[in-house]
Amino acid sequence: MSKPRAPGFATLAAAAALACALAAPGAALAQTSYGVAMLSDYSGPYADVMPMLGRGREVVLDWWNAEVGAKLGVKLNHKNFDTRYDAAQTASLWPGIKSEMKPIAVLGLGGPDVAALSQRLPDDGIPLFMSTAGYGYAWKPDSWIINPRPTYTHEHAGAFKWLKSRRGGSQPLKVGIISSEASPAYVDIARGIERYAKDNPNEIQIVETIFTEVQPTDLSTQVRRLVRGGVEAISIQTNTAAVVATKRALQGLGAKVPVITSSHNGLPASGKAAGGLDQMEGDYEVYGMAIASDEDTPARRFYEKLKAGYKLAAPWNALTVMGMSQSLYTVRVIEHAIKKHGAQNLTGAKVRETLYAEPVTTEETFGMLPTLKFTKEAPFPIEGLKVNIATIKGGKYVTAATNVDTPAVKKW
Amino acid sequence: MIIDFVNYAINGALLGLLYALIAMGFVVIYRASKVFNFAQGELVVLGGFLQWWMVVSMGLPMIVGIPLAFVLAGVVGLLIERIFFARLVGESVFAMVMVTIGLLVLLRGVVLVAFGPQVRPFPIVFPLQPLVIGELMIPTNLLWGGVLTVLAAIGLSWFFNRTRTGLTMTAVAEDHQVALSMGISVKRSIAFAWILGCVLSTLGAVVFLSGKSLNFLASEIGFAALPVALLAGLESIGGLLLAGVIVGVIQGLATAYLDPLVGGAVGSVLPFAIMLLILLVRPTGLFGWRTIERV
Numbered sequence: 001m002s003k004p005r006a007p008g009f010a011t012l013a014a015a016a017a018l019a020c021a022l023a024a025p026g027a028a029l030a031q032t033s034y035g036v037a038m039l040s041d042y043s044g045p046y047a048d049v050m051p052m053l054g055r056g057r058e059v060v061l062d063w064w065n066a067e068v069g070a071k072l073g074v075k076l077n078h079k080n081f082d083t084r085y086d087a088a089q090t091a092s093l094w095p096g097i098k099s100e101m102k103p104i105a106v107l108g109l110g111g112p113d114v115a116a117l118s119q120r121l122p123d124d125g126i127p128l129f130m131s132t133a134g135y136g137y138a139w140k141p142d143s144w145i146i147n148p149r150p151t152y153t154h155e156h157a158g159a160f161k162w163l164k165s166r167r168g169g170s171q172p173l174k175v176g177i178i179s180s181e182a183s184p185a186y187v188d189i190a191r192g193i194e195r196y197a198k199d200n201p202n203e204i205q206i207v208e209t210i211f212t213e214v215q216p217t218d219l220s221t222q223v224r225r226l227v228r229g230g231v232e233a234i235s236i237q238t239n240t241a242a243v244v245a246t247k248r249a250l251q252g253l254g255a256k257v258p259v260i261t262s263s264h265n266g267l268p269a270s271g272k273a274a275g276g277l278d279q280m281e282g283d284y285e286v287y288g289m290a291i292a293s294d295e296d297t298p299a300r301r302f303y304e305k306l307k308a309g310y311k312l313a314a315p316w317n318a319l320t321v322m323g324m325s326q327s328l329y330t331v332r333v334i335e336h337a338i339k340k341h342g343a344q345n346l347t348g349a350k351v352r353e354t355l356y357a358e359p360v361t362t363e364e365t366f367g368m369l370p371t372l373k374f375t376k377e378a379p380f381p382i383e384g385l386k387v388n389i390a391t392i393k394g395g396k397y398v399t400a401a402t403n404v405d406t407p408a409v410k411k412w
Numbered sequence: 413m414i415i416d417f418v419n420y421a422i423n424g425a426l427l428g429l430l431y432a433l434i435a436m437g438f439v440v441i442y443r444a445s446k447v448f449n450f451a452q453g454e455l456v457v458l459g460g461f462l463q464w465w466m467v468v469s470m471g472l473p474m475i476v477g478i479p480l481a482f483v484l485a486g487v488v489g490l491l492i493e494r495i496f497f498a499r500l501v502g503e504s505v506f507a508m509v510m511v512t513i514g515l516l517v518l519l520r521g522v523v524l525v526a527f528g529p530q531v532r533p534f535p536i537v538f539p540l541q542p543l544v545i546g547e548l549m550i551p552t553n554l555l556w557g558g559v560l561t562v563l564a565a566i567g568l569s570w571f572f573n574r575t576r577t578g579l580t581m582t583a584v585a586e587d588h589q590v591a592l593s594m595g596i597s598v599k600r601s602i603a604f605a606w607i608l609g610c611v612l613s614t615l616g617a618v619v620f621l622s623g624k625s626l627n628f629l630a631s632e633i634g635f636a637a638l639p640v641a642l643l644a645g646l647e648s649i650g651g652l653l654l655a656g657v658i659v660g661v662i663q664g665l666a667t668a669y670l671d672p673l674v675g676g677a678v679g680s681v682l683p684f685a686i687m688l689l690i691l692l693v694r695p696t697g698l699f700g701w702r703t704i705e706r707v
Contacts, residue, residue, distance in 0.1 A: 047529030048627055181677050211677040215629045217430065217620060217636070220542060220551045221423050221668060240531045244625040252542045252551060273625035275533035 031070075032343045035101030036061060036078045036330070039113050044084035045182075045214060045239060046109065049269060053131065054080060055314040056323025057107055059306050064331040066310075073343045076331065077101070083113065085183075090116035098124060104348045105129055105330055110264075111185025114138045114145055121145065126348035127355070129333075131326030132264065133287065134380040136188045136195075136412045143379035146355065148329050148369050149288035150385050150406060152262060153192030156235050158387040158406040159260050159286040160204050163233055172202055176226035176234045176257075177209040178219070178246055187211075189237045195412035203407070207231045214238065216245040223249035227257065237262045243270040247279060256282065263287040266318045267392055278395040285318065288406070289325050290368045291390045292317045293399045302366035318390075325368040332364045415547040420668040421661050426554035428660015432652040433561040434616040434637035435644070436568065437609040442646045443572065444581040444605030445497070447508040452613065453634020454519035459485050459614030460534060460626045461527045467535045474535055482614050489610030493603040501598050502588050523628050534621040557619030561653070564612065568649045581605060585647075636680075639687035645700020655698060659683045 038057055041050050061078045069075055081097055083090040090113050097103065106128045108114065113128065114135060121128055121144035133155050134147040149155065164173040175197070179190040190209050197206045207229035210222045223246060226234065234257055236243050243265055250257055259280075261270060266285035271277035290299040303324065306312040314320040337346055337354040359373040372381050385406035390399055434456060441449045449455075462484045466477030496511050538553040572578040584591045584601040591598050620633055640659050644651035667679030690697060 042529070043524060045629060047524065048531045050529070181680075208672055211671065211680075213632060213636075213677075213680060215627075215632055217427060217633065218423070218551055218554060220549065221420055221664065224549065225668075225672075241625050241627070241629065244531075244533075248540060248623050251540050253549070254541075269531070273531035273533055275536075 031073055031075050032346075033075045033077050034334075034346060035103040036076045036105050036107065037097045037101050037103040038078055038080045038107045039083050039090060039109050040080045041085040041109055042080070042082045044086060046085050046264065048240070049264060049319045050109075052314040052317065052319040053109075053323035053326075055312060056320040057131075057327045058323075059310045059312040059314075060324050060327035061331065063306055063310050064327075064335075068331070068335060072335070072338050074334075074338055074346075076334065083109065085110060085112055087112035087116040094120065098126075104346055104351050105334060107131070107326055107330060108145070111135055111183055111188070115184060118143075118145055124348070127352040129326060129330040131322040133262070134378070135185055136192045137184065138379055139411050141378065142376050144352065145379050146352075146374065147380040148325060148372055150380050150382070151192055151409065152189040152237050153196055153412075154385060154406045154409050155262065155286050155288055155387050156193060156237070156260060157196050157203075157409055158385075158404050159284060159389055160233065161407055162389060162401055162404050163258070163260075163284075164203065167232070170202070172197075172200075172205040174207050174230050174232045175204045176207045176223075176229070176231040178222070178234060178236045178238070178242055179209060179211050180214050180238045180242065181211050182214045182238075186238050192409070192412050193235060196407075196409050199410050200407070212242065212245075215241045219245045219249040220252055223255075224253060227253055227255045231257055233257065234259045236260070236265065238265065240265045240270045240273040244274045247274055247283075259283045261285045263289065263318045263322050267390060268292075268317050268397060269319065271392070276395075277392055277397060280392045281395065282392065284389055284391050284400060286387050286389045286404075287318070288370065288385065288387045289318075290321055291388045291399050291402070292321050293390060293397060295399065298363075298367040302368070321368060325365060328365045329360050329369055329372060332360045336360075416668070417665075419548055420664045422548065422550060423554065424660040424662070424664020424667075425657045426550065426558045426660065427664060428640065428656035428658070429558040429561040429653065430554060430616070430619050430656075431633075431637040431640040431659060432644075432656030433557060433564060433612065433619060434633055435641035435652050435656070436561075436564060436649065437612045437616070438637070438641040439644070439646060439649060439652060440568065440612060441605050441609045443585050445508065445602050446505050446585050447497075447512060448646070449515075449609065450509070450512045451516040451519055451634075452609075452637070453631030454516050454523070454628075455485075455610055455613035456617045456620065456633055457523055457626070457628050457631045458488060458519055459610065460617035460621050460630060461523055461532070462488075462614065463617060464532050464534060464626055465527070468533060474537065477535075478537070478618065482611055485610040485614040486607045489607035490603055492610070493599070493606040497602055497606065498599050501602070502592075520628055520631070529627065531625045531627045534624055534626045536623040537618050538622045540623055553619055553622040560615060560619065561656070564615065565649050565653050572649065577601075577604065636683070639683040639690075642687050642697055643690050645697025647701045648697070648699035651697070651699030659686065662686065 040054055061076055065075050081093050103126055108128045108130045128145045130147045133149040134151040138145055160173050177190050180186045197204045207226050267280045271280045303316055333355045334351055336358045337351045340354055341350050355374050359371055362371045386403045387406055389401040437452050462481040466472050466481045467474055500508050538556050543550045580596045581601045584598050588598050640655045644655035663679045663683050666682045670678040
């Protein structure tokens with residue numbers, strides 16, 4: 001019987017290398033893949049803003065995969081699905097999205113996604129993470145639709161309160177609303193502000209709510225009624241075309257009334273459509289996330305990092321911030337879920353459960369969002385709500401106010 | 413106040429004349445080919461983008477850029493006829509109408525690919541300041557649009573009723589085979605109609621978009637002009653003026669007085685209700701041709 005041969009140096013070296021490789025953190029971890037579906041609008045009413053919002057979303061997921069997911073042994077596969085901002089299109093795409101990606105989270109774009117999926121998500125066990133503010137019709141307990149921001153009404157109510165305090169006096173702020181019946185979300189926002197006015201007659205008074213087309217032909221007549229009614233601020237949360245048409249009507253009338261926009265139709269986007277940022281002088285945009293001004297902030301530094309290291313080809317503006325913040329809080333919730341439940345067998349239900357168990361801190365989103373403490377009472381955080389306000393001053397986009405308290409708003 | 417009523421009525425009438433200008437594109441193409449062009453709104457958008465391209469993107473002075481855009485629009489009209497409709501001479505009207513629906517989708521895609529989805533600033537062609545007469549306030553772009561619409565209607569009426577080319581186009585609309593047997597070039601007539609349709613759409617874009625923003629959603633104006641075309645009857649150029657004023661005044665007054673009461677876009681819906689009523693009561697419209705068939 002021959003004696004077993006002693007292992008040679010080469011064999012020992014190979015074994016040692018294999019052992020080292022297996023023991024090395026991260027690199028040797030088996031990668032578990034999960035799907036994150038992204039509902040987008042590259043050919044509908046928000047096709048103009050989608051490239052920025054979409055790149056913001058995608059690059060954050062790439063960054064997370066490279067710097068966080070690799071250490072946890074998880075990779076998030078992501079893919080865009082063009083819904084054309086149409087509830088019917090979202091509904092028809094949804095079965096295919098589920099079977100193709102088996103997502104543990106979905107990134108939504110707007111009201112049509114909410115309308116199409118709110119009834120289906122509980123059965124499918126997949127949470128829908130939004131970038132937008134919340135909607136009145138989706139303000140329900142135990143929701144599978146998650147908003148990092150309160151409703152649009154909350155956000156604009158914060159701006160109204162701030163404007164009233166700047167103006168001084170006890171008279172309510174006279175507000176005009178320009179909206180459209182093209183989307184249920186637009187109508188919902190208008191109804192929310194009307195309800196806020198009814199509940200808070202000392203805060204604001206609605207001069208008139210005007211519903212118009214998404215590409216208005218001429219708003220001179222309507223805006224004239226608002227001006228004659230003594231309007232002090234005009235709230236527009238539809239699209240940039242409505243903002244431009246309103247501005248032209250105001251310019252034609254020689255009236256200087258500030259227009260208040262949101263993140264999706266904000267000042268840089270509306271200014272670009274109107275022919276220059278100076279066209280929006282003295283107007284405002286308001287929302288519950290970081291303002292993309294030139295100041296050196298953690299959010300700006302994170303953007304610069306992604307731009308340099310991950311080829312983020314989108315300008316520093318509210319739309320890119322929307323996309324980045326949407327992906328950021330989503331991956332942080334998934335990250336918390338992995339730490340709690342392990343990398344294997346993660347499900348959408350476990351991700352949602354973790355959302356309520358652990359807040360997403362402002363540090364985790366690099367200051368893009370405030371600390372988010374979700375409860376099952378509402379799809380958005382209902383405590384400590386703050387908004388930021390930007391304006392155009394001397395032709396430049398600047399921060400007008402930060403951490404403005406948002407007043408209480410009743411459900412409508 | 414009575415002055416408000418007059419103001420809303422005047423602004424409505426001028427808006428109706430803009431719809432009439434857009435509807436002229438429908439009528440010109442229909443008169444020459446009996447084809448209802450569903451892509452009319454897309455032609456307005458294309459005309460708008462051609463002007464944006466010339467004036468804003470290429471930086472040409474408006475006096476050069478806008479006429480160049482009109483020439484390009486005419487070329488597009490000719491291309492549309494050569495590529496799609498020249499092959500359909502003698503085919504059923506239904507086939508041609510279906511092609512216009514395909515054209516709608518195609519043009520939307522072409523605009524998205526060629527010019528992108530971004531909202532673009534349209535040049536300020538007409539002064540932003542409204543014309544103020546006492547208490548009356550009239551938007552300058554709509555006022556100029558009204559003047560241009562009336563001039564275009566007079567010119568087109570003369571063209572269709574007094575010129576050889578115009579009369580041959582009418583003959584082509586009656587029956588392709590009969591027109592061919594009479595030695596009329598059907599292809600040339602239809603090509604001319606499409607060129608004219610594209611140029612009119614570009615003129616409509618100037619009035620509609622002056623000083624505003626432009627993206628493919630502007631095509632909705634095509635459907636807003638539909639009730640005007642149907643009320644006038646799809647063959648009547650002169651009738652468009654009256655139909656435009658009727659629809660515009662009703663819409664303007666509804667927007668002013670009914671919208672605030674019901675909190676909804678009655679002004680946008682009412683013209684379509686009128687359109688459905690017309691189709692029920694008088695399918696040929698107010699001034700449309702009545703077909704007399706001899707057995």
